[in-house]
Amino acid sequence: MLTVLLVDDDPEFTDVACTIIEFLGHEVLTAANLAEARDWLTKETFDHVLLDFMLPDGSGAHLFDELDVLPKRPRVTLITGHPSVKGIIKGLCGPNIDYLVKPIQREEIEAVLTGKKNQKKQEPGPKVTRHFGHLIGESTPMKELYKLLERVSRTSANVMLLGESGVGKEVVAAAIHAASDAEGPYIATNCGAFSKELIGSELFGHEKGAFTGAVGRKAGVFEQSENGTLFLDEITEMPIDMQPNLLRVLENKVVIRVGGTKAIPVNCRVVSATNRSMEEIAESKVLREDIYFRLAVFPITIPPLRERKEDIPLLATYFIDELNKENGTNFIWEDTQLDTLKAYDWPGNVRELRHFVHRAAIMSDPEGSDIELPKTIESPFAKKQSTTPALQAGRTIEDVEKELIYATLEKVNGNKTLAAEMLGISTKTLYNRLHAYGDLSKEE
Amino acid sequence: MTESEFATLATHVHDARKPLNRISMQAELVKMALNGDVPAERAMDALDKIIASTKACSESLTTMMSELGDSQTD
Numbered sequence: 001m002l003t004v005l006l007v008d009d010d011p012e013f014t015d016v017a018c019t020i021i022e023f024l025g026h027e028v029l030t031a032a033n034l035a036e037a038r039d040w041l042t043k044e045t046f047d048h049v050l051l052d053f054m055l056p057d058g059s060g061a062h063l064f065d066e067l068d069v070l071p072k073r074p075r076v077t078l079i080t081g082h083p084s085v086k087g088i089i090k091g092l093c094g095p096n097i098d099y100l101v102k103p104i105q106r107e108e109i110e111a112v113l114t115g116k117k118n119q120k121k122q123e124p125g126p127k128v129t130r131h132f133g134h135l136i137g138e139s140t141p142m143k144e145l146y147k148l149l150e151r152v153s154r155t156s157a158n159v160m161l162l163g164e165s166g167v168g169k170e171v172v173a174a175a176i177h178a179a180s181d182a183e184g185p186y187i188a189t190n191c192g193a194f195s196k197e198l199i200g201s202e203l204f205g206h207e208k209g210a211f212t213g214a215v216g217r218k219a220g221v222f223e224q225s226e227n228g229t230l231f232l233d234e235i236t237e238m239p240i241d242m243q244p245n246l247l248r249v250l251e252n253k254v255v256i257r258v259g260g261t262k263a264i265p266v267n268c269r270v271v272s273a274t275n276r277s278m279e280e281i282a283e284s285k286v287l288r289e290d291i292y293f294r295l296a297v298f299p300i301t302i303p304p305l306r307e308r309k310e311d312i313p314l315l316a317t318y319f320i321d322e323l324n325k326e327n328g329t330n331f332i333w334e335d336t337q338l339d340t341l342k343a344y345d346w347p348g349n350v351r352e353l354r355h356f357v358h359r360a361a362i363m364s365d366p367e368g369s370d371i372e373l374p375k376t377i378e379s380p381f382a383k384k385q386s387t388t389p390a391l392q393a394g395r396t397i398e399d400v401e402k403e404l405i406y407a408t409l410e411k412v413n414g415n416k417t418l419a420a421e422m423l424g425i426s427t428k429t430l431y432n433r434l435h436a437y438g439d440l441s442k443e444e
Numbered sequence: 445m446t447e448s449e450f451a452t453l454a455t456h457v458h459d460a461r462k463p464l465n466r467i468s469m470q471a472e473l474v475k476m477a478l479n480g481d482v483p484a485e486r487a488m489d490a491l492d493k494i495i496a497s498t499k500a501c502s503e504s505l506t507t508m509m510s511e512l513g514d515s516q517t518d
Contacts, residue, residue, distance in 0.1 A: 010462060012493065016469040023481055081461045102461065103468030106475070 002026045002047040002113060007037045007063075008079065009056050017050070020106050024113060033057045041066060046074040048113060050100075053080040077112045079104065128318040132175035135168075136318050137311035141303035145172075152298045153179035158250075160235070160295050161273040163302030166351030169273035170233060172302055176271055177229035184228025184268065189221045192237030199242055200258050204249065210259025222255045225268040235272040235295065236286040243288045250294040270295060305346040305353065313338040315350060319357040320371065331361055332369045344377045405433055449512065456508035463497035463504070470494045 004026050008014050014030045021028040029044065031037040034057045040046075049067065051060040060078060067073055077098040098112045128136055131146050132153075152159055153176050161169040170188060177186040194202050201210070205220030221230055232238075238246070249255050250270065254263040272295045274281065281287050305312065316338060320331050346352050356377060364372040405423065412418040420430040445453070470490040477487030 010466065012466045013469055016466075016473050016490070019473060019482060019486075020469075020476070023476065081458065081465060102465040104465070105468065106472040 003044065004028045004113070005031065005037065005040055005044070005046045005049045005074070007031045007034075007049065007055065007060065008052040009033060017104075017109065020109055021113070024110055026113060034060075034062060037063060038066060041070065045070075045072055048075045048077065050077050050079060050109075050112075053078050053082075075115075128314050128321070130318075132179045134171050134175040134178060136314050137308055138314065139308035139310045141308045142311060145300070145302065148298075148300055149176055149179055152176065152300070155298075156269050157297040158270045158272070158295050159297070160292075160299045161271065161302060162278060162299060163273075163275065164304045164349055165275045166349030167302040167304055168350050169275075169302060170231065172300070173229070173231040173271040173273065176269075177231075180229065180269065182228045182269065184226050185224065186229045186231065187221050187225040188231040188233065190233040192234035196239045196242060199238065200245060203246065204255045204257055205260075206258035207260040210257070214259065217257070220255060220257065222249060222266045222268065223264060226266065228268055230268045230270050232270060232272040232295075234274065236274040236276050236281060238287075240286070240288065243291050247288065247291050247294065250291070272296075305349040309342050312342045312346075312353065315353055316341055316357055319354050320361065323358065323361045327361070327366065329361070329366050330369045331364060331371045333371060337371060337373055340373060341377075401433075402437060405430070452511060453508070456504060456511070459504040460501050460508070463501040466497045467494050467501075470497070 004021055006014055006017055006021070006028055008017070008030070009032050011032070014032075018028050018030060026048075029040055029046075031040055033055050037049075037051075049063075051063060053060045064076075067076065075098075077100055079100050079102060081102040100108055100112060129138075130136055131142075132149060135142065135146070135149075149172070159173075159176060161172055163169055173188065174186060189202060191199065197211075200206075201214070201218065201220065203220050203222060205218050205223055206214050208214060208217045224230075249266065252263075253267065254265050256263055274287075276284070276286065278299070281292060305315075313333070316333060320333060323329065324331055341353070341356075348355070360371050360373055363374070364370060405419070408419045408422050409416070412422065416430055416434075417427055420427040423430065470493050473482065473490040474487045474494075476482045477484050477490070
């Protein structure tokens with residue numbers, strides 16, 4: 001139980017506030033102005049003072065000095081009727097003093113008295129819209145994507161999703177299913193996750209005793225997603241010699257379980273996904289042409305995060321809200337932090353952003369609302385991504401060497417001695433190379 | 445708008461806020477009464493006070509309009 005002093009000049013307000021505070025199990029005394037409050041402070045010891053900012057005989061802030069000299073300084077919560085004063089009060093009183101803005105709700109009084117501040121505040125914040133129940137983003141590329149999804153979801157056409165790793169292909173697949181009003185379920189499987197021997201059983205099912213370990217009959221994902229949506233992730237990682245089987249299912253709309261003889265009719269929309277580009281698929285022969293045309297009746301390219309940077313704050317807010325819900329925390333982004341996130345390129349796309357937000361939340365003090373951002377945003381894959389093309393056939397050794405030298409220099413902030421050491425060459429050799437690239441005149 | 449007009453407006457807004465704050469507190473009381481946390485009679489009393497506050501709020505808005513209207517014609 002706390003002893004609370006409520007200082008406010010509106011008797012009707014104090015009357016109800018007292019009822020609430022007493023109901024919460026605390027003892028409460030009231031004062032209508034600064035003089036009365038001062039009087040109480042000499043007679044009683046208080047745990048908490050709820051103090052109106054504007055009182056008939058002066059500002060509640062005048063009481064601060066007197067509270068400071070008390071043997072036991074009560075916690076203070078300032079009450080103001082003006083939202084505009086909020087900012088001033090916040091700056092004025094520092095972190096140890098709470099404030100409430102009228103109209104006040106019961107939960108807010110409860111929260112300040114128990115010290116669990118800000119718990120209520122988060123809810124009225126702008127909610128992030130999830131398009132088709134899954135997708136977040138209001139940028140032009142996303143709006144175009146929504147338009148495509150809306151069109152295609154009304155048909156039963158097979159969709160192939162193309163996009164870099166981490167852009168959210170599975171989320172888009174789920175969105176297509178949600179938008180399509182399909183009766184059946186949404187089943188997802190990863191074609192890259194199964195060995196050649198097992199993928200047949202995963203896709204088409206097997207009969208009892210079809211192979212060692214097939215102790216029972218199993219329905220494949222095609223059967224499971226009857227009248228629904230089947231999502232085949234990493235379709236290009238599917239062993240090429242299994243692809244004719246898949247083609248047969250797609251063309252005839254029947255599956256034969258492994259070890260079975262009966263053709264079982266299937267009816268589902270197949271959404272497939274790959275992180276390879278269309279050109280790459282064509283060149284590298286990871287997908288048979290006939291399969292490609294069956295699957296990619298309607299190909300959709302999902303934009304990478306760097307092409308829709310305006311969505312980064314929305315996504316970051318959504319992720320932190322989710323984490324808050326999960327862990328009972330109250331983290332809030334500051335605008336400058338969101339700007340920092342926006343400035344980064346996110347080679348790992350939304351997945352990297354989510355991972356980054358998660359890590360920042362773990363690093364931050366769970367009692368506060370401030371999120372602690374690491375000083376630099378760095379992904380081990382970021383560098384790799386920029387250097388991968390260097391390792392493709394067709395480039396000269398000099399070319400690759402030059403890129404490696406520059407990448408190393410960048411890593412060590414231009415320290416040539418350190419860079420030479422990392423490259424395993426003498427500093428002199430490094431200088432010679434840089435001379436040859438015509439890069440030393442600038443600095444030396 | 446001149447500075448003095450703005451000050452007048454601020455005063456009136458402050459006056460109009462007061463009944464609104466009262467309404468919100470009384471509404472909390474009604475919620476508590478419905479929950480059985482306080483006697484039911486207090487809800488009736490609170491609702492009467494809510495009605496009184498809406499009138500007070502409306503009045504102060506009317507006053508504000510007429511005073512600002514006066515200053516416009518001056």
